Amino acid sequence: MTSRALEAPGLDARLHVPDRLDASLTAAAGDVVAVIGPNGAGKSTLLGALAGIVPAIGSVEVGGRSWTDPVVPVRDRGVGLVFQDQSLFPHLCARENVAFGLRTRGVPRAEARARADQWLDRLGVGELASRRPDQLSGGQAQRVAIARALAPEPALLLLDEPFAGLDVGVATSLRLELARHLAAFDGVAVLVTHDALDALTLADRVVVLEDGEVVQDGTPADVAARPRTAHVARLVGLNVVTQGGQLRAFSPVAVTVSPGRPHGSARNCWHAEVAGVAPHGEALRVLARADDGPELIADVTPASAIELGLAPGQPVWMSVKETSVDTYTMRP
Ligand SMILES: Nc1ncnc2c1ncn2[C@@H]1O[C@H](COP(=O)(O)OP(=O)(O)OP(=O)(O)O)[C@@H](O)[C@H]1O
Numbered sequence: 001m002t003s004r005a006l007e008a009p010g011l012d013a014r015l016h017v018p019d020r021l022d023a024s025l026t027a028a029a030g031d032v033v034a035v036i037g038p039n040g041a042g043k044s045t046l047l048g049a050l051a052g053i054v055p056a057i058g059s060v061e062v063g064g065r066s067w068t069d070p071v072v073p074v075r076d077r078g079v080g081l082v083f084q085d086q087s088l089f090p091h092l093c094a095r096e097n098v099a100f101g102l103r104t105r106g107v108p109r110a111e112a113r114a115r116a117d118q119w120l121d122r123l124g125v126g127e128l129a130s131r132r133p134d135q136l137s138g139g140q141a142q143r144v145a146i147a148r149a150l151a152p153e154p155a156l157l158l159l160d161e162p163f164a165g166l167d168v169g170v171a172t173s174l175r176l177e178l179a180r181h182l183a184a185f186d187g188v189a190v191l192v193t194h195d196a197l198d199a200l201t202l203a204d205r206v207v208v209l210e211d212g213e214v215v216q217d218g219t220p221a222d223v224a225a226r227p228r229t230a231h232v233a234r235l236v237g238l239n240v241v242t243q244g245g246q247l248r249a250f251s252p253v254a255v256t257v258s259p260g261r262p263h264g265s266a267r268n269c270w271h272a273e274v275a276g277v278a279p280h281g282e283a284l285r286v287l288a289r290a291d292d293g294p295e296l297i298a299d300v301t302p303a304s305a306i307e308l309g310l311a312p313g314q315p316v317w318m319s320v321k322e323t324s325v326d327t328y329t330m331r332p
Contacts, residue, residue: 009064011156011188015049016057017042021212025050025190027205029063029155032182032189034203034220036196038231042212043192047158050190051079062188063155078105080149080157080187084164087145088133094120094144095129101152119147123177139170143177150181157189163198178202196235200224208232225249226328230295239320241294243267246327254324255298257286257308262319269319272296277310286310288318 010029016022021042027033035043048054052067052074060067067077080101081087088097098116103109120126123143125136133141142162149157162178163171179202182189193199199206199220206223208216208231216228226249227233233240233249240249256262262269272288275295279285283299290296296318300310308316 009061011050011190012059012061013050014058015046015060017045017049017054017212018057019212021045021049021056023209023212023214025207025214027188027190029188030186031204032185032191032202034199034206035190035192035209036194036199036206036232036235037209041209043209044160045212046209047160047190047192050156051081051158052077075104077156078152078154080152080154082142082145082149082157082159082162084161088141088148090133093130093132094125094136094147097133097144098148098151101148105152115151116147119151120144122181123147137170139166139174142166142174146174146178146181150185153186155187157185157187159189159191161192161194163193163195175201194235196224196237200236226326237297239294239296241296246329248325248327250320250325252285252297252299253283254320255296256319257288257298257300257304257310258317258319259308261317264319265322268322268325269317270294270296272316272318274310274312274314274316276312277305284310286316288316290318 010031011025011027014024023046035046037043045054049056050060059069089100092100095113095116098119099112102112102115117126117129120129123146125140125143128136128140136144163174166174175198182202191198191202203220206218206220207214208223208229210229216223223232224236227236227238227240228247230240238249238251240247270290272290274286274288276287277284280299284302284305286298286300288296298318
């Protein structure tokens with residue numbers, strides 16, 4: 001437990017949803033926790049179980065108060081929710097959508113509207129307060145949804161893929177703004193994302209789920225540098241291979257692709273078949289499958305790609321110098 005957690009209780013959850021999830025999650029007040037993992041890993045199930053929408057066995061404590069013993073009904077948990085599809089009330093204007101959560105907490109109508117307007121201003125959509133969701137763009141509606149979730153100052157904010165489906169430019173500016181609001185947010189925020197950038201830029205901690213279980217929990221820098229699963233390795237653009245019970249990570253930039261077997265350590269060289277070649281920044285990224293299993297990526301210059309004549313199906317050797325490999329254990 002961090003010193004921050006000792007000062008202000010945040011989140012302490014142990015949740016079991018049969019056949020779908022078996023996970024513990026703790027966070028200090030003020031923390032932003034990113035949850036990443038492949039499709040079907042249980043990310044949305046975890047958010048649903050925290051909110052009380054998905055029935056789960058176990059315990060959830062938020063801000064030092066138990067939500068499970070005795071059971072606190074979903075409506076009384078006051079969780080701030082932001083989903084990919086916004087789920088704004090279609091018949092209410094933006095102002096009333098934001099005011100709704102405040103009204104259900106007993107805030108008088110005029111004050112709820114005034115506070116809603118302040119939050120819409122903060123999210124840069126103050127002038128759209130009277131519009132209904134069908135009169136808003138996807139990005140504008142998502143800003144309203146974030147204002148609605150934050151306005152009641154919840155102890156727990158749950159965001160499920162909040163930028164999915166938005167244009168890249170819209171998502172980028174919204175990401176920057178959300179970062180600002182999350183920095184000022186006193187509660188615990190749990191953010192489900194498929195995007196390494198979200199996890200690395202917005203979160204204090206990254207939790208990796210796979211098959212309903214937490215397989216890694218660390219700082220963004222640690223998870224990015226030493227991923228424990230192939231999925232996260234791909235997400236952060238690293239190669240990770242398992243050798244002798246240890247994980248070995250290396251950058252695609254450090255990989256040399258050659259037609260013949262290179263000299264050097266056998267454990268750092270693989271015979272592989274090119275699966276694809278695609279532009280990656282100023283380089284070309286080569287995806288190849290080694291004969292003994294792992295998928296490897298290498299970044300090569302366009303000139304060397306031409307020289308090697310890289311094309312799908314071509315056999316190559318891929319190698320990396322030992323000094324470019326970071327070796328670590330499977331479990332902390
Ligand atoms: N309502 C449901 N009833 C039964 N099983 C479900 C239900 N919803 C999801 N599942 C299953 O639970 C597992 C976890 O699903 P979940 O949607 O939580 O994963 P996820 O990590 O959010 O995936 P994605 O990234 O695709 O949204 C999957 O195997 C899924 O098929």
